[in-house]
Amino acid sequence: MNSDSSTGPSRASARRAFEERRRRRSLAIAATSTVVFVGLVALLVPRMPRWDRVKQSFFSGEQFADSFPRLLDAFVLDLKIFAWSVPIILGFGMLVALTRVSRNPALFPIRALCVVYVDLMRGVPVLLWIYLIGFGVPGLGLDRPWNSPLLWGTVALCVTYSSYVSEVFRAGIEGVHESQRAAARSLGLTHGQTLRLVVIPQAVRRVVPPLMNDLVSLQKDVALVSLIGPIEILRQAGIDKSKFANFTPYVVAAVIFLCVTIPLTRTADWLLARERRRTGGTRVAA
Amino acid sequence: MTAQLSIRNVHKSFGSNDVLRGISLDVPRGSVVAFIGASGSGKSTLLRCINLLEPIDDGEIVLDGVDISAPGFDANVARRDVGLVFQSYNLFPHMNVLRNITLALTHATGITRPDAEATAIDLLDRFGLADKARAYPEQLSGGQQQRVAIIRAVALRPSVLLLDEVTAALDPQLVGEVLDLIAELRTSGMTMLMATHEMNFARDVADTVCFLHEGAIHEMGRPEDILDSPREERTQAFLARTMRR
Numbered sequence: 001m002n003s004d005s006s007t008g009p010s011r012a013s014a015r016r017a018f019e020e021r022r023r024r025r026s027l028a029i030a031a032t033s034t035v036v037f038v039g040l041v042a043l044l045v046p047r048m049p050r051w052d053r054v055k056q057s058f059f060s061g062e063q064f065a066d067s068f069p070r071l072l073d074a075f076v077l078d079l080k081i082f083a084w085s086v087p088i089i090l091g092f093g094m095l096v097a098l099t100r101v102s103r104n105p106a107l108f109p110i111r112a113l114c115v116v117y118v119d120l121m122r123g124v125p126v127l128l129w130i131y132l133i134g135f136g137v138p139g140l141g142l143d144r145p146w147n148s149p150l151l152w153g154t155v156a157l158c159v160t161y162s163s164y165v166s167e168v169f170r171a172g173i174e175g176v177h178e179s180q181r182a183a184a185r186s187l188g189l190t191h192g193q194t195l196r197l198v199v200i201p202q203a204v205r206r207v208v209p210p211l212m213n214d215l216v217s218l219q220k221d222v223a224l225v226s227l228i229g230p231i232e233i234l235r236q237a238g239i240d241k242s243k244f245a246n247f248t249p250y251v252v253a254a255v256i257f258l259c260v261t262i263p264l265t266r267t268a269d270w271l272l273a274r275e276r277r278r279t280g281g282t283r284v285a286a
Numbered sequence: 287m288t289a290q291l292s293i294r295n296v297h298k299s300f301g302s303n304d305v306l307r308g309i310s311l312d313v314p315r316g317s318v319v320a321f322i323g324a325s326g327s328g329k330s331t332l333l334r335c336i337n338l339l340e341p342i343d344d345g346e347i348v349l350d351g352v353d354i355s356a357p358g359f360d361a362n363v364a365r366r367d368v369g370l371v372f373q374s375y376n377l378f379p380h381m382n383v384l385r386n387i388t389l390a391l392t393h394a395t396g397i398t399r400p401d402a403e404a405t406a407i408d409l410l411d412r413f414g415l416a417d418k419a420r421a422y423p424e425q426l427s428g429g430q431q432q433r434v435a436i437i438r439a440v441a442l443r444p445s446v447l448l449l450d451e452v453t454a455a456l457d458p459q460l461v462g463e464v465l466d467l468i469a470e471l472r473t474s475g476m477t478m479l480m481a482t483h484e485m486n487f488a489r490d491v492a493d494t495v496c497f498l499h500e501g502a503i504h505e506m507g508r509p510e511d512i513l514d515s516p517r518e519e520r521t522q523a524f525l526a527r528t529m530r531r
Contacts, residue, residue: 179374182334182339182372183372183378184378185361185365186337186339186365186369186370186439187365187366187369187389187390187438187439188362188363188390188394188395188442189362189390190362190394193393193394197389198378202378202380205380
């Protein structure tokens with residue numbers, strides 16, 4: 001195979017040139033199609049018959065500047081609800097998941113209860129639970145502060161999302177290979193130690209990406225609490241809209257939400273990609 | 287000489303599949319038994335039963351005079367005396383080598399973490415893996431992972447070590463380092479039961495070779511007798527198939 005060493009370098013450079021040409025062509029196609037698409041939108045939308053009115057009522061710069069600080073203030077409440085809910089949801093979700101995977105006969109009734117709980121929570125829209133719990137429980141005639149719709153709306157979010165998260169955790173726990181349990185037990189670790197030291201740490205690592213997706217949904221669904229009273233960003237945007245007869249506050253709220261959810265989703269994607277790299281998945285060449 | 291480990295008429299079935307059909311065997315202290323036989327002959331199941339990972343249906347397993355297979359006997363206590371090493375290593379991927387070895391020491395035997403780490407580092411040193419103490423399993427070769435897995439089991443000072451085809455998943459050039467470790471354990475007097483496809487290694491290391499066929503010990507004896515001049519037809523057929531490779 002002597003000829004290989006002589007043709008090698010030239011063939012390698014030919015291949016490099018070919019790859020380079022292909023890369024440039026892809027870039028050129030992407031750039032052209034982007035310019036055409038944006039150009040069409042910029043050209044056609046303003047020609048719509050009512051564009052001027054839409055622009056005035058949805059994209060008013062003046063209204064944007066006026067509403068922005070107010071809405072940002074109101075958004076703090078959303079962030080607070082989110083921040084309270086996340087640890088509760090993760091803790092309670094894990095507890096439900098562990099109950100469901102346990103084989104302890106004494107826990108049978110609680111296990112059955114957990115199955116019913118998860119079915120009920122997952123089978124009904126979040127908004128309905130917020131109405132039912134947020135209006136229903138304060139309706140029992142509790143005293144302040146226990147009759148606050150803010151409190152019970154948050155509780156409704158926590159119980160619904162805990163059920164989603166418990167299923168994610170359960171899948172993670174069941175996804176840890178049986179041989180890991182066998183190894184831990186063969187070393188004399190108890191069932192509980194095996195779960196705590198070997199299974200759960202691996203399960204949690206594995207479910208971080210899907211967990212992040214649920215948290216992004218939660219971040220948006222916090223706004224649903226507004227429908228039973230608390231003045232958070234969506235509610236405040238509604239008030240502004242009515243006051244100024246202009247829809248721009250809704251666009252402001254959307255922009256503020258995006259500032260939080262886009263970084264969150266990107267982080268989730270990044271974690272997912274990293275997990276895939278670690279577990280050995282590879283990309284197929286074009 | 288009294289046996290350290292006595293396996294008496296052990297039966298085990300999975301559903302209608304009778305995997306072990308009355309296995310009896312006495313293992314003297316410090317001796318090495320090699321189980322050979324085709325896949326599905328019950329070698330792995332027997333080892334898993336001795337470690338109590340699988341409850342047996344009938345018979346008894348007596349270790350140092352105690353029936354560890356008795357209903358209600360604390361399996362966690364028995365397992366500290368019976369180490370098991372798996373074909374697929376089964377190291378804990380989220381822990382480094384040191385923690386893999388010390389985990390059971392600190393949690394199952396109640397040794398303090400500094401003492402456990404000293405034990406682990408001694409063993410890693412002895413078997414030439416001291417520089418890997420902080421590495422994670424995925425950073426090691428298969429041979430290194432399997433050596434760590436053996437050390438993890440040995441660190442608990444079991445009175446019997448079970449090796450379940452520990453070289454079967456390894457690249458051929460990595461088999462040697464694992465076999466060397468096992469040979470060294472033998473010289474230190476460790477009682478070992480191993481399921482293996484390495485006939486030459488069985489010949490070098492084992493005191494007794496058992497040929498398992500359909501869940502029963504079909505023929506057993508000294509390695510040279512079983513491997514060179516087996517009396518049973520099935521043993522001859524199995525060895526002819528295996529040696530040809």
